[in-house]
Amino acid sequence: SVPLSFFGGIGGASRLGILVKGSNYLEALSHVDTVVFDKTGTLTDGTFDVTAVHACDGFDADAVLETAAYAEAFSDHPIAASVKRAFAMPIDRNRIGEAAEESGHGVSATIDGRAVLVGNDRLMAAHGIACDACDLAGTVLNVAADGRLIGRIVIADTVKDDAAQAIRDLRAAGVERCVMLTGDRADVAQAVANQVGVDEVHAQLLPADKVEEVERIMDTARENLAFVGDGINDAPVLTRADVGIAMGAMGSDAAIEAADIVLMDDKPSNIACAIRIARKTMAIVW
């Protein structure tokens, strides 16, 4: 039988919008000394703004944005949402042939019969598209059509209001190590890391690399590791961590499915709160 106070703990948490899927996760959470965050949608809002559209010679910026919005039509990634929002016109689905998400890279699609790619440098490299190094600041999407680069879209995400406080609260609660993982570029990652104050940052990771990195950190952690993500490309890490915490409001169904704990209001500051509730509950139980 489960002691009554377990329900008190889970119930107390749920009143704060922290949904715990079982009493075993409350116990695991009470022993967390390492918290690993995904960047996009977790420490940042994940609602990117398009800050610039650059066209290569012979192309115009409107066409670059339109091509990208069409290629992103079927993607759930927050980057896709921002490109479609910036385009701000209805999408005629008859113009789109095949469309596929390339996890951690971008998207590929056939638009008006042309092969279109939208994504990072790694996506361009994987498809053999020549692409000069660029010094644009921010998350950069390369847009290619029929095997050549036609332009670039620069997008910027903002750090959540309570992200830095969330890290301070975790330290105050005795968490020893706060780490950020991301598939984004190192310079963007470092800027976010500096703003929020995590101890470590690992950038340009593919979803499978995130799993490996979490396993490596788990090997050296004395106690439990919690991973916090939005589930877009990170459901495998949510499953692998000792405690998987998903952002529920923005997060995908896959995240809510894969997670042990769901934060309904997407506030990272609720993580320290959940740890405190878990410890208090365990203290009553034992």
Ligand code: ADP
């Ligand atoms: P994060 O680790 O920040 O949550 P992801 O693993 O979801 O990011 O994506 C890593 C990178 O892959 C992004 O920064 C972007 O460069 C590229 N990417 C992923 N999905 C898309 C998409 N739908 N459109 C364009 N680029 C994408």
Ligand code: MG
């Ligand atoms: Mg992500």
